[in-house]
Amino acid sequence: MSEYQYYEWQRLESPLTMDEQNAVDALSSHIEVNAMQASVSYNWGDFKHDPIRVLGKHFDAYLYFSNWGSFDLAFSFPKGLIDAAALEVYFDEDHVNMREIEGKLVLKFEKRDDDGYGGDYEEQNHLSTLSRLRDDIIQGDHRVLYIAWLNAMAEQADWYEEDEDDPDNFYNDPEPPVPAGLNELSLPLRTFMDAFEIAPFLVSAAAERSPRLVPLKKTAFDSAISKLSRQEADEFLLKIANVEPGAVAALRKKLRSFDQPTEKVNAEPRTIGELLKRAEELEEIEKKRAAEERRKKHIARMEKLEKEEPKLWLDVEGILAGGTKSKLYDEATEVLGKLYELAKYKGEESRFKMQVRRFAEQYSRRPALIERWARKGWV
Helix, strand or coil: CCEEEEEEEECCCCCCCCCHHHHHHHCCCCCECCEEEEEECCCCCCCCCCCCHHHHHHHHEEEEECCEEEEEEEEEEECCCHHHHHHHHEHHHHHHEEEEEECCEEEEEECCCCCCCCCCHHHCCCHHCCCCHHHHCCCCCCHHHHHHHHHHHCCCCCHHHCCCCCCCCCCEECCCCCCCCCCCCCCHHHHHHCCCCHHHHHHHHCCCCCCCCCCCCCCHHHHHHHHCCCHHHHHHHHHHHHCCCCCCHHHHHHHHCCHHHHCCCCCCCEHHHHHHHHHHHHHHHHHHHHHHHHHHHHHHHHHHHHHHHHHHHHHHHHHHCCCCCCHHHHHHHHHHHHHHHHHHHHHCCCHHHHHHHHHHCCCCCCCHHHHHHCCCCCC
């Protein structure tokens, strides 16, 4: 199997200048570049530069994946645009980390799957959706960070033994602050979970203590603008006019801060062990619910078939009397399959097979037909 790697960068606010486009275009002989995006893929070889440094220097969002199981998502932020200290509680060096590059803070999410990548490369369309998480982070929405932390802990759990009596045991470590809205996941968050293969029941377990996400008023900006001081308004306008990176996002963050609800802080955070256990319980509950739903649907289907049973037997007779074409044999066998399913449900398999044997005797000169029924164990 040939190798496959895909790199994509996006500019989310101001477009690249022509000089910047030329600089990015020079990084690879077959990179595709426009004012807001660059992408390149490889079946052999790889990108000869540090893609994260390219992100820090020219772009706001970055995605990478390979068919051997690597997946990276990263965002760059001008300094002062995000509260780095508030994010650090969710970091795990192998899964979520941050570093300074080209004077910006770069937040990176990583996944490494030893089993390789089994998808169909739909991720090439993911960055436009995932990039919206950057604005969430700027506005103080840390759901993606908490979800990434959950996934990192689930992966690490494979390496540790649970010991409730050991206070230093990995499973006794507390969770970081639980953000609001884990019960109301947006499309970008669901896409993130799919791309990083994050167990949904683990997120559901965490969501049980997640406050409701209070939506910001649609007219919040109208009233909030008047709360800016004259100096603040002038500073924001100057930054926006100069197309300063992060200027628009910084203004939105400031305006939303006037109407931002205060999140509840969990007095007693759950442990990793408690979250993992609750996820298992929720998965088991869902399995039982799904099994019960399948049982009810099966009963309803069998009750419907039971009402149709006499007609179905007549249908088989009519089909077999219609000729010796293979298509007719398949049709008759398909109807008999429904009758066999009903017979098993009613505990009347012997009666079913007796009737099929009668058909077999009546049409004994049709070996292709009898062979179909023999393969199913009916004769």
